[in-house]
Amino acid sequence: MGSNTAGRPVAITGIGILTSLGRGRAENWARLAAGTSGIHRLTRFPTEGLRTTIGGSVDFMPLEPFSAPALSHAMAREAAIEALAQSGLGEPQAGRRRFPGELFLAAPPVEHEWPQRFGLAHKHPGGASSYDDLLDAAKQDSGALHDDFLFGTIAERLADEFGTSGSPITLSTACASGATAIQLGVEAIRRGQTKAALSIGTDGSIHAESLIRFSLLSALSTANEIPQGAAKPFSKNRDGFVMAEGAAALVLEDVEHAKARGATILALIRGCGEAADTFHRTRSHPSGDAIVAAISAAIADAGLKPEDIGYINAHGTGTPENDKMEGLGVQRVFGPRGETLPISSNKSMIGHTLTAAGAVEAAFSVMTIQNQLLPPTINYTPDPALPLDVVPFTARKATVEFVLSNSFGFGGQNVSLVIGAAP
Amino acid sequence: MTNDVWITGTGLVSALGEGDEGHWAALSDPARWRQAIDSETFKPFHVHPIRTIDLDRYIPRKGDQRQMGPLQQYGAYAAGMALAAAGIAGNADLLKNTHLVVASTGGERDEALDGQIVASLTEKPDREVLLNEQLSTGLRPTLFLAQLPNLFAGNISIVHGVSGSSRTFMGEEAAGIDALRVAFERIGAGQGDCFLIGSAFNAARRDSMLVFQPALLADAMTSLWHRPTGGMTLGSMGTFLVAESRAHAEARGARPLARLRAVMNDRCRREPGAASANAQRQWDAIAPLLGDAPLGLMSGASGAGPITGEERDFLERRAGKAPLAVRGTAAAIGHGMEASFLANVILAISCVGRGSVFPALDPDEPIEATAASGVRQAVVTGWGHWRGEGLALVEAV
Known part of the structure; x- marks a missing residue:
């Protein structure tokens, strides 16, 4: 297939976002740009006796009974509807939707609860x-x-409702899943197999057992007293991530296809890069090699050089380990410029949406370019070991053409995307 | 112009044994494969368990073995077998550019802890608070990592050093088909030239039986092709393949076991005839690729009705047009869910490698009656027990 040009840009023509900050991209962006936190005390279940009692749960979509796959499905569905409406693809005709492309869904693991x-x-x-x-x-x-408890059920139901073509793919690359869903869509479009793809990341899995599991790995912040202040990426006093829920959907489209139908291109996926780390199940190799490889591959795939990147949407979980390794990776790829290149973490406000994070943060990266405004990192206390410009506390106006969005996960998963301004 | 896709290594472990030789011998001897079925431990359900496995062979470090449950162990073991067969194991330069695509489910839960919790808390009014306490003290952190689907791949990266990339697909039978499909499509389009694709399934666990229960056979064993809705017998297995572009394989002097000609997958709501319509489109697509020689057919029919019966009828109509040696392999090896399709692809490769198909597993079933020689091509079907209809075509090189 001659259409597979590495680095061929792919258009984004629709996005939908739902997080603890609210429903829809407008509300989410407004609150993100204002530096608002969505983190709160958890009320979905009793938290007595738990080390962590806070989170970024999505509480405005009550489901009875709650289950992680049911909430994950409901959020994915709502995000997809918003994205499709913006793109103009897959809109209902005579009561049926027929999205002209494949579905790639990043979803959390499923089991009886x-x-x-x-x-x-x-x-x-x-x-x-x-x-x-x-x-x-x-x-x-x-x-x-x-x-209701098969791993394939959420994607099956979404594929059925939105009329996507072929076999829907449900995937996990842990906390990089959302970015992988986008990467799979980009690859399918680049090889000419489909003109469009619906890439979704969703995660609604805050329940007692999931919280306790991460807690037992000492991965979560225990700063329960002031929930809004608990997520502190890149800060000296960072003490873990804050579990959160959310979903984002992106309509990806062949650029010529989008132009031919007169669609508005919001931004372009310019490059994707990935690398697996073989060092440890939950930690990166101390060299940061796999992180560097993923970032470098994404920039190379975009046909760019590190100096072209104007802003980094960090993975920035707020765990001591992640932020140290991400800082090291930035230093290695960008050299001295890494100290002045703006890098901020959405997770300081929305928490860590886990499986959804890569998609949610890619969608926010698109809005960063559209608004020429860098969302801040709130709750920041400088860490002398991490000399970075984290855009502390308040959003900043900037001229930004290319954004690097990082996603890293347990199991040695590293994925980076380069998102560029619309042509 | 798309790149040719060669399979240069396979790894298979199941209730029937290990590797090509072990499986061919067991499938050719009804007494042997029948003996591998355990109808007692999980009564009334039947299971095709892996009884013995020498983990040290492909997972040399005990520390790694301890980090995994059986599901991940079967996968890492079969992955090691496939890498060794392809001549990639231990070759750091090749492994750095090998892309891992797996189909996995969640790992095993602590059944004893779950049992203890339901016994002590179910009728307690404040059970949610007590649950926090019991989970906080009872759950083991390492077990959580053994339960994460993507740690299945993560362990393979760590044990075998595969570091090109790592992607995990989930979603029962279709996930295994899509893992191979996406690798096939990427090689064809030049988006990577060396892939390790695989899956595993642990049938001997009650937590997943609880999910699949409505589809499990709870009566005496009868013909795979004629069972009620509850018709599956689950089988443990680890299934891995190395797929490469022909150019990549030739450049490193690797010999092909078979050529992968097509991999397709689709879905429907399973209205009567809808799955057959998907399958018909797939057969139409491979029609130009088929030669005149008798065709082997490894069916992934799970045994769950009524879809297994629909597939039987569809294959019977196909067999009326050209010689087709159908084998419903789940009768012997069990249904391996995510791993099922890949197991059948590996068995199909064994068939085209030998030019024949092993004897009928159900001698009373007309669609299995054909004995075939001179087989150069084999089709693999994967109709999921609930959703998904896939097909692959392999041929001798």
Whole structure:
């Protein structure tokens, strides 16, 4: 396929965003640009006895009963509807949607949760004390315990509703998943296989067990007293990330296809880069080689040089380890300029939306270019070990043509995107 | 012009044993594969478990073994086998440019802890608060990492040094098909030239049986092709392949086991006939690629009805047009969910490598009646037990 030119830009013609800051891209951008935090005390479940009691949960879409796949689906759906409306693709005709391209969905892992287990145990005569008992009780189930808890179900339901073509892909590269969903879409368009792709990242998995699991890995901030101040990327006193929920959808499109139909191109995906780190399950190699490789590959794929990048949308989780390694990676790729190149973390305000983060932050990167305004890093206390310009506290006007968006995850996952201004 | 895709290494471990030789021998001997089925441990369900596996062979460090549950171990083991077969294992330069695409599910839960919690808390009015306490003290941090789907790939990167990239697809049968499809498409278009693709499944776990329960066979074993909605017998397996562009393989002097000609996947709502319509489009697409020799067909039919019956009828119609040696492999190896399709691709490669198809697994079933020799091509089908219809075509080089 001659159409596969590495570095061929791909258009973004629609975005939809939903986070703890609110519904829709306008509300999210306004609050992000104002330096508002969406982090709050968790009320979805009792937090007695937990080391972390705060988060960026999305509480304005009540689901009864709550389950991570149900909320993840609901948020993905709403973000997609907003993105499709902006792009003009896949709008309903005679009640049916037919999006002319493939679906790539970054979604959290799925399993039965405690309400399902307790529900089955309650139904079992004499109570339950093992999976054999739960299996016995499940014989009476209507099938929802199956259909609602397959890994492929969210994508299946979205594909069905939006009429995307082919087999929908659900993926995980941990906290880089959202960026991988975009990368897969870009690749499919570049090889000429599809004219458009719907890339979505979603994560609505804050429940007691998921919070406790991250807590046991000592990954979460325990600064519970002032929730809005807990997420402190790049700060000297940073003490972990804040779990959060959200979703973003991006309509990706072949540039010529978008132009031919007169669509407004919001921005371009110029380059994608990735590298796997083989050092450790939760830590990067001390050299930062894989981070450097991912960033360098994205810039090279865009046909650019480091000096062309005007702003970095950081992964910036607020864990001691991530921010140190990301700072090192920036220093290695950008040299002395790394100290003055603006780099800010959306997570200081929206927390870490995990599986969704790469998509949410790519969408915010698009709005950064559209508005020529760099969103800030709030809650900042300088760390002498990380000499970076983090755009502290208040948004800053800037002329920015190319944004680098980083996403790194457990399991050695490193993905970087270069997003550029519309032609 | 798209690049030719060669398979240069495979790794397969299952209830039937290991590798090409082990599987061919077991599939050719009904007494052997029947013996591999465990109908007691998970009664009333049947399981095709992996009983023995010498992890040290492909996961040399005990520390790595301890970081994984069985699902991840089967995967890392089969990945090591495939890399060794392809002559890539230990070659740092090649591994640095090898892209990993896997299909994985979540790892095993702590069944004992879950059982203890439902026993003690279900009827307690303040069970949510007590749950916090029990989970905080009972959950092991390492277990969480063994449960994350993408750590399946992460462990392979760490154990075998595969560092080009790492992507994890999720979503039952379709995820395994799409892992191979995307690698095939990327090689074809020059978006990478060496891929390690794989999956694994652990059938011997009650937490996932609880999800698949409505589709599991809970009665005596009957013909795979004629079972009710609950018709699956799950099979443990680790399944990996190395796929390369022909140019990449030739440049490093690697010999092909087979050529991958097509990989397709689609979905529908499963209205009667909808899956067959998807399959028909796929067969139409490969029609120009098919030769005159008898065709092997490794079916991924799960045994769950009514879709397995629909696939049977579809294949019967195909067999009426040209010689087609169908084998419903789940009867012998079990249904490996995400890993199912890739296992069948590896068995199809064994068939085209030998020029024949192993004997019928269901001798009473007419669509399995064809014995084939002179086989140069084999089709693999993957109709998911709930969603997804995929197809691959492999041929001898």
